[in-house]
Amino acid sequence: MANVLHIVVCAGVVPDPLQTLEPVTGPNGPGLKNEMVLPAVLDPWAASALYEAAALAAKNPGSKVWLVSLGPKAKLQQVMMTVAQKAGFELVPIDGPIGGFPDAHSTAAVLAETIAALPGLDREKLLLFGGWESATRGAGVTLQLVGERLGIADQFQGVDEINLRDDGSFEVLERVEGGKHQVSVCLGAPAVLGWATGNLAEPRNNPQIGMANMRSLMPALQKAKTAKLEANGLRYLSINLPKQQRTTRVVKDLTPDQIAAELVEWIGAE
Amino acid sequence: MSVETTATDSPSIAIDRQSMEVDIACAGFGPAMGGFLTTLTREWSAHPEDPAFESKAVPGMPLQVLCYERADDLAAGVSGVVTRAQGIRASFPQLNPAEIPMAAEVKQERVFYLLDPIGASRRSLTLRAADAVLRGLGRLAGVRDCAFELPWTPGFLHKHGGLVLSIGQFNQWVGAQLMATGLVQIWPGSPVAGPLISGKKVEGLRLADQGVEKSGAPAEGFMAGMDVRAQLTVVGDGPVGAVGQALDERLGLPEGNARREWALGMKFVLELPEDSPLEPGTVWHTFGYPEPEIFGFLYVHPERLASVGIFVPSWMSDPSRTAYRYLQHYIQHPALWRYLKDGALRSWGAKSLEESGKHGEPYLCGDGFARIGEGSGSTNMLTGSGVDEAWATGTQLGEAAIELLRAGKPFTRENLAATYESRRRASWIEHGAREAENARNGFHGGMVKGMIGMALAGLTGGRLSMSAHIPPVHKQIRPFPARLHKGLKLKDAVALAVADGRSLHDALLSARGWPEIPFDDILLVTHQDALLMGGKVQAAPGFADHVVFRDAGLCIGCAEKTCIAMCSGQAITLGADGAPAFEREKCVHCGACLWNCSQSPDDEHSNIEFRAGSGGLHSAEN
Numbered sequence: 001m002a003n004v005l006h007i008v009v010c011a012g013v014v015p016d017p018l019q020t021l022e023p024v025t026g027p028n029g030p031g032l033k034n035e036m037v038l039p040a041v042l043d044p045w046a047a048s049a050l051y052e053a054a055a056l057a058a059k060n061p062g063s064k065v066w067l068v069s070l071g072p073k074a075k076l077q078q079v080m081m082t083v084a085q086k087a088g089f090e091l092v093p094i095d096g097p098i099g100g101f102p103d104a105h106s107t108a109a110v111l112a113e114t115i116a117a118l119p120g121l122d123r124e125k126l127l128l129f130g131g132w133e134s135a136t137r138g139a140g141v142t143l144q145l146v147g148e149r150l151g152i153a154d155q156f157q158g159v160d161e162i163n164l165r166d167d168g169s170f171e172v173l174e175r176v177e178g179g180k181h182q183v184s185v186c187l188g189a190p191a192v193l194g195w196a197t198g199n200l201a202e203p204r205n206n207p208q209i210g211m212a213n214m215r216s217l218m219p220a221l222q223k224a225k226t227a228k229l230e231a232n233g234l235r236y237l238s239i240n241l242p243k244q245q246r247t248t249r250v251v252k253d254l255t256p257d258q259i260a261a262e263l264v265e266w267i268g269a270e
Numbered sequence: 271m272s273v274e275t276t277a278t279d280s281p282s283i284a285i286d287r288q289s290m291e292v293d294i295a296c297a298g299f300g301p302a303m304g305g306f307l308t309t310l311t312r313e314w315s316a317h318p319e320d321p322a323f324e325s326k327a328v329p330g331m332p333l334q335v336l337c338y339e340r341a342d343d344l345a346a347g348v349s350g351v352v353t354r355a356q357g358i359r360a361s362f363p364q365l366n367p368a369e370i371p372m373a374a375e376v377k378q379e380r381v382f383y384l385l386d387p388i389g390a391s392r393r394s395l396t397l398r399a400a401d402a403v404l405r406g407l408g409r410l411a412g413v414r415d416c417a418f419e420l421p422w423t424p425g426f427l428h429k430h431g432g433l434v435l436s437i438g439q440f441n442q443w444v445g446a447q448l449m450a451t452g453l454v455q456i457w458p459g460s461p462v463a464g465p466l467i468s469g470k471k472v473e474g475l476r477l478a479d480q481g482v483e484k485s486g487a488p489a490e491g492f493m494a495g496m497d498v499r500a501q502l503t504v505v506g507d508g509p510v511g512a513v514g515q516a517l518d519e520r521l522g523l524p525e526g527n528a529r530r531e532w533a534l535g536m537k538f539v540l541e542l543p544e545d546s547p548l549e550p551g552t553v554w555h556t557f558g559y560p561e562p563e564i565f566g567f568l569y570v571h572p573e574r575l576a577s578v579g580i581f582v583p584s585w586m587s588d589p590s591r592t593a594y595r596y597l598q599h600y601i602q603h604p605a606l607w608r609y610l611k612d613g614a615l616r617s618w619g620a621k622s623l624e625e626s627g628k629h630g631e632p633y634l635c636g637d638g639f640a641r642i643g644e645g646s647g648s649t650n651m652l653t654g655s656g657v658d659e660a661w662a663t664g665t666q667l668g669e670a671a672i673e674l675l676r677a678g679k680p681f682t683r684e685n686l687a688a689t690y691e692s693r694r695r696a697s698w699i700e701h702g703a704r705e706a707e708n709a710r711n712g713f714h715g716g717m718v719k720g721m722i723g724m725a726l727a728g729l730t731g732g733r734l735s736m737s738a739h740i741p742p743v744h745k746q747i748r749p750f751p752a753r754l755h756k757g758l759k760l761k762d763a764v765a766l767a768v769a770d771g772r773s774l775h776d777a778l779l780s781a782r783g784w785p786e787i788p789f790d791d792i793l794l795v796t797h798q799d800a801l802l803m804g805g806k807v808q809a810a811p812g813f814a815d816h817v818v819f820r821d822a823g824l825c826i827g828c829a830e831k832t833c834i835a836m837c838s839g840q841a842i843t844l845g846a847d848g849a850p851a852f853e854r855e856k857c858v859h860c861g862a863c864l865w866n867c868s869q870s871p872d873d874e875h876s877n878i879e880f881r882a883g884s885g886g887l888h889s890a891e892n
Contacts, residue, residue, distance in 0.1 A: 018806040020616060034573065037371045037439060039343045074446040081449070082342060082459050204480045204812060205459045207496050208288055218452040 003168050005063040005189065006125040007053040008115050009089070010143060011046030013071040013079050014136035015039070021136065029235075031100030032136075040075045042083050045131025049195035051203055053129050054087035056162065065089040066121070068114055070096045070107060070227065077221050084217055085210035086203040091217050092118065093224040101137050106229040108145030114225075115150060123150070125189050132158045132175075132194040147192035154191040156184065160198055287494040291327040294671070295475045295500035296337035297462045297514075298507030299344055301358075301437065302643025303337060304444035305661035306504060308361055309668025310335065311451045322675040326501065333675075335453065336498060338460040338477065340507075340859070341886055342808070345442040346458075349621055350537055350577025352376060352553045352569050353655060354432040356698070357662030370443045372436035372571040376429045377551030381420040384559035384566070384603055385413070390783040391561055392588065396718055417556075417605035426653050426705075426728035427555060434551055434569045436539075436577070437657065459810065461882040463495050464516040465503060465639070472639035474499035475513065478813060478882045484854070486814035493812075502671065502681040503639040505646075506664065509624030510861030512882035514645040518632055528874075529630040530584070530740045531651075531710065532865040536593040536620040536838060537567075537579025538601065540793070543612035546574055555654075556606075560599045560784075561586065562717040565654075568606060575616070578606065582836075583625065584865055585713045585720075587748040589830035590782075591866065592775030593620065593838060594797045598787050602794075614792050618800045619887050620838035622861035627651045628707040629740070634694065635686035642667050648699055652706030652728055659699050666693040705732030712736040714746075744876045747832055747868040775835040797840055801856065807839055809854045809885030816883025817842070817852045817863055824869040824877045825849040833878060836866035839887070859886035 015021060015038035022033040032038070042050070050067060057063035066089065069076055073095040080091060094114055115121070115128070128150065130143035147155050158175035165171070168188040173181040175196050254262075294310075296303055314323045314333070325331040350372075359365055367373040385401050386393065393401065404413050412419055448454055461478040477495035482488055505513050509532075523529070542548060552570040559566070563586035569577045580600050582593050601610050624630060624644055631647030634640065642648075642663040649656035670689035671681075679685045694700055705727065712723025715738065723736035776797075780786065787794050801807050819825050826848040833850055834842050839858040845851035867876035 016806070018802075020803060034371070039345050074450070077449050078344060078442065078446060081344075081455075081457055085457065085459065201811075204491070204493055205457075205810070206493065207290075207457065207460065207477060207498075210455075210457060211290070214455060218449075222450075222452055 003060050003063075003164055003166075004125055005057060005060050005127055006066075006122050007057060007063065007127045007129055008066045008068055008118070008121070009046065009050045009053050010068050010111055010115075010128070010130040010146060011050055012043045012134065013040045013069060013075050014043045014134060016041045017044065017135040026100065029100060035099050040071075040079050042069075042079055043131050044135045045133050045195060045197075046129075047083070047131075047202070048198045048200070049129040049131055049193070050083070050087055050089065051200050052162070052195060052198045053127075054089065054203075055200055056127075056164070057088075060164065064120075066092050066118060068092040068094070068111060070094040070110060072097065072099075073221060073224055076224075080217055080221070081210075082205070084213035085205040085207060088209055088212060091213075091220045093221050094227045095224040096227040096229060101139070102229050104139035104142045104145060108142050108149060110227045110229065111142075111146045112149035115146070123190055126150075126152070127189055128152060128192045130192075130194055132196050143192060143194045150190070152190045152192050154186050155194075156186075156191065157194040158196045159193045160196050162193065285488075285494045287497060289497040289499060292334040292336050292474075292498055292500045293325050293327045294333070294335045294502045294504060295498045296335070296504040296506065297475055298505075298511055298643075299337050299339040299445065299456055299458075300441065300506060300508060300643060300660065301444075301657045302646075302648075302660040302664040303504065303506040304441065304448070305357065305361065305664025306506065306642060306668045306671075307335070307337065307448050307454050307456075307664075308444060309665045310671060311448060311453045313668075313672050314453055315451055320676070322672070322678075327499075332453070335455070337454065337456045338462050338475065338498075339456060339458045340461040340882070340884065342459045342810070343442075344445040344456065344458055345438045346886065349437040349535065349619070349657070350435070350539065350569055350571075350579070351437060351657050352429050352432060352434050352567070353658040354429050354653075355658055357658045357665060358433070361661070361665055367433055370435070371439040372434075372573075372575060373439070374434045374550035374570070374572050376432045376434060376553055377549055379423055379427070379429060379553045379555070381423050381427065382554060382556045382605060383418045383420065384556050384605060385416040385418070386559055387416040387604055388599070388783075388785065390779075390785075391559060393562055394716060394718070397558075397562055415604035415608055417603070424725065424728050429553060429655075432658075434553065434571055434577075435657070436571065459884065461813070461884050462507065462511075462513055463882045465505070465513050466497060466499065467516075467520060470521065471637035472503045472517070474503055478884065480812045482812065482814050484815045489812075491812065501638065504667065505639055505641045506643045506660075507645060509644050510622055510859075510864055510880050511645055514632070514641065515880070517636075517639070517641070521633055521636065523630070523632055527626075527629060527631055528740075528742070529624060529626050530743055530746075531625040531627075531629065532584040532743060533581040533623045533625050534593050534620060534836065534838065534860060534862045534866075535579060535581050535623055536597050536860075537577050537618070538597065538615055539617045539619075540576050540578055540601075540610060541614045541616050542570070542574040542576050542609065544574070546609060546613075548576065548609055557721075559603055560596045561588070563713070564596060564600070566600050576610075576613075578610065581623070583713070584743050584746050587746060589747050589749065589832050589868060590775065590778040590835050591747075591832060592779065592835045593862075594800070595775055595779050595784070595787065598794055599784060610793070615795055615800070615803055617803060620858055620860040620862070622865065623656065624649060625651050625710065627710075628703045631703075634691045636683045638681055640667050640670075640681075640686050640690050648703070650699075650702045650706045652709040652724065652732075653702065659702070662697065662699055663694060666690055666697065669693060707732060708735035708737070711738035711740070714738045714740055742870065742874050743865040744868050744870040747830060747866070749830065749868065778835060801839060801858075807856055807858055807885070807887050809857065809883070813854070813884040814881070815852055815854050816859075816881040817854075817857065818879040818881060819850060819852075820877050820879060821869075821871050822847075822849045824871065828869050828877075830868045832866045832868055833863045836862045838862055854883065854885070857883070857886065859883065
């Protein structure tokens, strides 16, 4: 028996993490150099959550997916033209001056307030999805804070799989240390699931899905509410970027085993 | 690929191909399409109740205008340009460059002739003699840092009042405004396989199939590309775009026209040193180094960013023509190195430029279609300007489309010729194209003749120029002189490159006496590393290979294998069977392979096909 789910995916627009990211301190605190110049993508961890949500909704007729995203409207619009071809959803855009490293509490407050006001949302059917991490500016707590503000006690992080049961309960696989999964059983919605990569490949661009999304996407963008994030007087003591190291060699005729062994040695030397 | 609407896909496979009716279908989003859609939406926004903007494809709905772009992001354009911005400013009279990231008003223009500080450059005796005179005169002749600054910049090169732009950022800026109107849809990540053609009428576009093998055969998860049927198909997919190429194949070019002149533009986006004296809006044009045929440029953007690059033309007959390493030697020329040496590489990119101008102009319109931008032969090869012209052709088609919609006339060849083509013929674009038509002919007789011919055409408004027979591109590549010692040395270098895994062009240039590049991992990085800096090269899975070698036998027997040396992304390598092998995931879609092939199955086309493909270089700074 299918469960009717109301899945809300929180996903930010971030500078493409494969670009050269350089932290700088601007008038509003730490940020990334030339951030508005960098190409933007839907945060890859949260994008996994969106694709899982769409797949889950497809398996459970009557379900609905909302995508709540806070960011500059122009960037949202640009990114959505790609994302909208991959999965069906209703966009809930929030036009905000996101950039650099905004305060997670302020961000969570805006998101929770928006979700709480979604027309037609049944909180008893709510699965709040998002990324476990952020590829570019992860505070690591935003999704949990949104869940707390919405009064959702059941929270799971590092999720790779969810299996719904006929009675509405579900089994969740969360990543734990040692490359293993912890298996939990939740009695049912509402719950918060912070996704790792999941198990689905990135969907192909499907123009039909894009056209279907388009009917609601552009009006939603045009009516996007604006939000101002409170700085809360926070100071940032330090920000770390993942260390990038390139060692390029062109070698022919190595076996896959030899390549793997060399990669392990290279990673182990870090 | 063109698709006969009456034909089935394959007799053995039943393909469920979706179809959609729209009013205007557009292939490719660049400056030309930006001009077209800006003109259309501006008039539409001003007159939303005008029945001209009601859809005929979907009665009761507004005009359905859809644009499909191969790249995954509208900002993934590859070009840093300086433009007079005549057409762009006509569309945006109040344009404030500060609104567009990396845009700056042109402040200073200088032209330099670069001497060879290394001695490895392939210079003719005439040029060597001229160089010796300049070196002898030294500072008396204004030679500094092995560079002679022309005391006077020819008027036809001037870009006064123009703009230095990043095309990626400009496209993004235009695209955001267009989508904010809510009137048009621009879909990135959607390569167009080809036009839908019935007879000589274009009836729309077919998107590329997904879930296919490298060969294009359906595989697991096959999704047939959708047919988008339209009353007007706007073709703005550039010089190597699949739709434009298919139309050229199907309809041919006007009598006497041929596409035989190309160049590869490759450039770095650099962060200049903190104490750099170069002001935003600084523009340098150079010639003479690293090879006499290679022109170069330096454009300074705001925020201490600069675009520095070279153009490697098809008329550079050397079969080992390459770009990446030449670009590294270029930036190390003392005249540039003085300003760049403490800078850092931010990103890199490459693009083919269609340089035939009027010689390569296709049919600008036909039943159901019109062509705009670089693929329509709009680039002015005398002034070295293409973006502004492309934009203006788009605006002209936009005005024409509005006129026909308001008149209730169909998009037939006659109606498009009377509105779009006539506007173009009467405009500064056509005037400039006529002046430039034969300006570059002289280069087929050598660099000195080329410069004289260009000056003649430029200074006389095209009334005087040199005549030339311009051979097909595959014949412009000189065969290796296998009997000569020098040729054998080059062949040895090829063998060495294959044996020790070095990239071919590196081995070739080293064999010629060019010094090794002193990599510092900041400004001078390996070609492989450059592919990972400031952007990414990617290809969505499930698409077919878009570079196809027509006749493997010709490739195996080819001694030059220029396609490998000129491949901007090192996506073409030598396969075990002696034929080139293509790796789609490394292709930046520059299209250089299309015209850097010395073999031809029919004496006109090269042995390489460049089809519709997904992905490419994704760097918004380019």
